[in-house]
Structures are given as structure tokens and as C-alpha cells.
Amino acid sequence: MSEAATRPSADPGALLASLDPLLRGWLPRQRWFAGKxxxxxxxxxxxATELLPPGAEQGLLHLLIRVRQPLPGSAPTADHELPADCYQLLLGIRTELPPRLAPALIGHVTGGALAGRTVYEALYDPRLAALLLERLRLPGRLGVLRFLRARGAGGGQDSPGSPDGPGSLDSRGSAGAPAAGNAHGIDIPPGLxxxxxxxxxxxxSLVYGDTFILKLFRRVVPGVNPDLELPLALAAQGCRRVPxxxxxxxxxxxDEPLVLxxxxxxxxxxxxxxxxxxxxxxxxxxFSAEARALGRATAEVHAALAAALPTVTLGRAQVELLARGMTERLRAAVRAVPALRPYAPALRTAYDALADLAAEGETQLMAQRVHGDLHLGQCLRAPSGTWSLIDFEGEPARPLAERRMPQPPARDVAGMLRSFDYAARSNHPWTPEWADTCRAAYCSGYADVSGRDPRTSPVLLRAHETDKAVYEAVYEARHRPDWLxxxxxxxxRLATGSTREEATDPGTDAPL
Structure with missing residues (x-):
């Protein structure tokens, strides 16, 4: 480890003491901060790693920090703290901040090695953002950081792949397969x-020359992030629906690397x-033609994931466990969002029906790796009209091990069905027919490729759609109350079995 990489962490207490008052005010305002x-x-x-030592003009400091927060309603002591979340920060350092970077300001340091310097969000500084890409172009190590490329890429990582299969990662986060359709990897030109x-x-996210996009994970956990693992697996299968x-x-x-x-x-x-x-x-x-094309794209990705990674058959015990997990999430949601309480008994019947199918021996479900958080915002249509799926991280609030577990493909389907409903309800006046038409077209498109229409498993689909809507209620209550x-x-609607035309805004008598 070089001196440049280690110098900031030589006295971690002094570094944190100097940044502490700035980060306490800045972090809670960030959209990606989970501890609001x-x-x-x-x-x-x-x-702490210096990607650019802070000279007279500017510097770039990469930090991984754990943020300690007390349990809700408890005293702020170590005995009453939640497990600390780890965050990735990229801090630009300057003596004076030019006006164009004023929105990126974090604060002015008054003590420690950075005393008298200004600290700001580095991603908004083109020079510092360009430095990140240059590091990725030329793989290697800097301190604890590893810059990696798919094997076969120019100047790339040629370490052995994991024995787990093509497209998987080894224990260091290295790829065992080249990018799809290019045995020499993907060229990354300089100067973007x-x-x-x-x-x-x-x-x-940073976009480089409208050629590449770099997604930086802010809240990081040890282990393989699905947003790297699954696209690598799909690339090895030659699936062109995912970049x-x-x-x-x-x-x-x-014990395990952190994917940053x-x-x-x-x-x-x-x-x-x-x-x-x-x-x-x-x-x-x-919009039905686009919805049908989205259904076909989803089914193609599911087929490629099933070919690339292990699938499992869920027997009675596993299906009952799946239903029990949904029930537990409902109970937790009711505690967090009291407005759910009147619907809880009826919503639970969706999960009970799924468990009953398993108990009666009427179903055996196939589970596989899935997108995990599929909705309209995770789908891109190129100017050519081709649809792609992006953002395979899953629901970030859920544990990494859970996000990497095989799931019934109906989970992704339910997410898209909910998304069509969201879109329709954002329009005024509300147009339920638009959502109904899109939902039907999406399922038909899925059946075009998979040979099975998701609507032929209504109990499974209702359970997953209910589970997704419960998750949405908790999310909206915390982040966007106006959308609740x-x-x-x-x-x-899912609780009462009412038609869309009969649905009313909960808590009022006015139709939505």
C-alpha cells in the first residue's frame, strides 16, 4: 500500500474529528442515506484512500465510513445502536471552491490535516470524475481499492474465474468470463x-461521453452485489437485454469484498x-405494444438467468416458508404504517391461499434468480425500439443474502403489474383501463417467450402483487407520503376484491 493511499488513515481519529460536523449535516440530506x-x-x-493527493490545487479522497445511529426511541449509546451502515464517499478537496461547484459544497474543515480546505461532493467535478474512469481503464490496486475489468478486456484482469460457473465472481470480485459477444472485452477509450x-x-451515477455509465453504490455491504453478478451471468449467456x-x-x-x-x-x-x-x-x-414488448424482454432475461445460474423447485415446506415471509412483512408493515391495519386480515388471505395450495400438494414452484425490483423505471427503450433491463441490485432495504436467493419469476411480473398501476394513477383523471390493457399485454408478451402466461397462476401472482404493494406502502410512508x-x-382492491371502478381512496369516500 502506497504512502499516498495510507496517509489519510494514519490518524483516523483526527480525520473523522475534522469531518464529523460537516458529515453530520450533509449526510442526512442525501437521497441515498438510509438512516433518515x-x-x-x-x-x-x-x-481512506487518496485517489489524488490533496496538493495546492485539489485532491480526491475516497472514504468508507460506518455511521452509528441509535435505535428509534432509545438513548444514543453503544448499547442501543442499530448495526452501523457502511457508506462510500468521494470527497473533493480544494482551497477555494469555484462558483460552478457551489451546489456540491459539503463544508469547510477547521481542524486536522485538512484544516483550511473546502470539502465537496467529488462526482460533480469533471476532473475528479474523469480520474475515476482512468483508474477503471487500467486495472490494479490502490490501497484497499481494486479496479477490475472482465478477463480479456484491454489491460484487464486475467485472474481465474470462480468454480461456481460462467459469469460468476471469485472471492476477490474478479470476473471469470468476458463480456457478451466480445472475446476481447469492452474497450474503454480515454478522454471521455x-x-x-x-x-x-x-x-x-456518472455518464462518460454518452458511451458508459458508472453506478456507484453508496450504502455498501460485504459480498457480491447482484447488480454486478447478474449482468455478468447474462453477458456470459449472450443475453443482449442487459448492458x-x-x-x-x-x-x-x-471476509468478502465490497462492490463499490x-x-x-x-x-x-x-x-x-x-x-x-x-x-x-x-x-x-x-401503450399495449410497448407493454407486450416489455413482457417479452422480461421473459428473455428470466430464461437467460435460469440457464446461467442454478434453479430450484420449491416443495411444500419452501412454499409455506415463502408465504410466512410475506405474512411477517405484512405484520412489520402494519406496525410502520398504521393506515394498513384495516386491510391486514383480508390481505393475509392472499398469503394463506398460497400456503394452502402447497399444503394440498397442488403446486410445485420453480425458483430462480430474478431482477428483484422490476418496474417501468428499470427498463430502457433505445432509439431502435429495443428494450433493456437495468439495475439488478434488488430492493436495497432487504439483506443481501435475501436479494440473492432464488425467487419465483412471478415476483418480477408482479412488480411490473404494480408499475403500470402506478403510472395510471399518476395521470389525472385516473385511467384504470390503460393499466388493465397494459397489464394484460405484458402478461401476453411474457407468454410469447416463456410459453406460460403468468395469469394462469392467479394465487401466486396475487400473493406477490400484494407483497409488493405492502412494500410500496412502507416505502411511500417513509419517503413520499403524498404517494401513499x-x-x-x-x-x-386486493383486500376487498372490488373492481377498479369501485376502488376508493382509503380514508375517504371519494373515488380515486
């Missing part, structure tokens, strides 16, 4: 101009399904 609503009890430094995407979700990873960034962990970022081809000129759906609703045009009526209306 709870005070910060303190920070622990996991690793970076720009940060303005939309912040649970991660941050193949060109390079990625990891950090050494105590993935670089993939950028679909220039593409529009996501949510944007296209809203345009269709605003114009009053038919959307999943609540769906849960009202």
Missing part, C-alpha cells in the same frame, strides 16, 4: 467527458419505461 429520521451517534473509519446524472436514488459490465470497483473486506461501483455501456438516447408511460397517458395513446394513497388503493 434518526440522529447520527458517530462515525467509524473503515478505509463525464457528467453526473441529476437524479439521485439509492446510488449515484454487460465493462469494469468495476471493489474494496477489500474482512459498476461501469456499463450507456444506452444513448434511451428513454425509461416510466417516462414513456407517462407520455402515453398524457397524450391518451395506446397509490399503494393503499391497490391494497384496498
Amino acid at each position: 429520521g434518526r440522529p447520527v451517534a458517530g462515525f467509524d473509519l473503515v478505509a 467527458v463525464p457528467r453526473a446524472l441529476g437524479v439521485e436514488q439509492s446510488n449515484s 454487460p459490465p465493462a469494469a468495476w470497483l471493489t474494496a477489500d473486506g474482512a 461501483g459498476v461501469l456499463q455501456p450507456y444506452v444513448a438516447g434511451a428513454k425509461d419505461g416510466w417516462e414513456l408511460a407517462l407520455q402515453s397517458l398524457a397524450k391518451g395513446t395506446d 394513497p397509490v399503494p393503499l388503493a391497490a391494497l384496498d
